[in-house]
Amino acid sequence: MVVDPWGKIVAEAKDDQSLLSLEIDLNLVSSVRRKMEVFNHRRPDVYLAHSPKDALAVRMTHFTVPDSAEDEEIVSFGHVKLKRRFIFLESLHSRAFVNRKCVLPGHVLVISKRVAFRLHDLSSEEVADMFQLVQVVQKLVEDLHNTRSSSVTVQDGPDSGQTVQHVHVHVIPRKPADFKENDSIYEKLATHDKGEVKWRLEEEMSTESSMLRNFYKTNHI
DSSP states (O other): OEEOTTSOEEEOOOSSSOOOOOOOOHHHHHHHHHHOOTTTTOOTTTSOOSSHHHHHOOOOOOOBOOOGGGTTOEEEETTEEEEGGGEEEEOSSEEEEEOSSOSSTTOEEEEESSOOSSGGGSOHHHHHHHHHHHHHHHHHHHHHTTOSEEEEEOOOSGGGTOOSSSOEEEEEEEOTTSSSSTTHHHHHHHHTTSSSOOOOOHHHHHHHHHHHHHHHHHHTO
16 A cells, blocks of 8 residues: 555555555655644643753754745745745754845845744744754855855844844855945844835846755755
């Protein structure tokens, strides 16, 4: 018997000895695994670790490059509908994607998969997972853009300049003298997506996302 990821029987042998032959859609398997919400619904605050040592241990996150077969699928970034083709790297609880309005070249975002407004709305496991992804993404964009520094920042709450009600981390590769006054980047960050904004073309964003996916695969960051 062969059963698909949703439990549907796709092939079944007879009672006597027989041989089944069929094609398995690995894209379907990958898609179903991503849509399983069991990990997003875990409550680490309720189900505590068995020992203090376990409680301090942080599971190493496995990072994956999204399957291009699902590039037109839509995921949520607060009120924004985000196409999967703009996502270049994912972990269990988080995803990284290219920005539609960059402060500097290479400016990308990392978000939690679960829509949560503030940083303190995330579980400890989600926070650990998201910032492990931030570390990898930071190295990725620095290597790609040949820089040695980054601005990594969270605008947490409306008074900090947060415009999308979904916690997100800005990762911005920096170069010498990219701003006359170094901290002017925060003024730019506070206004870059407000007023009459000229958003990037989807084709440009898709090209950048593909470049980041391929660079990650090639360099095994």
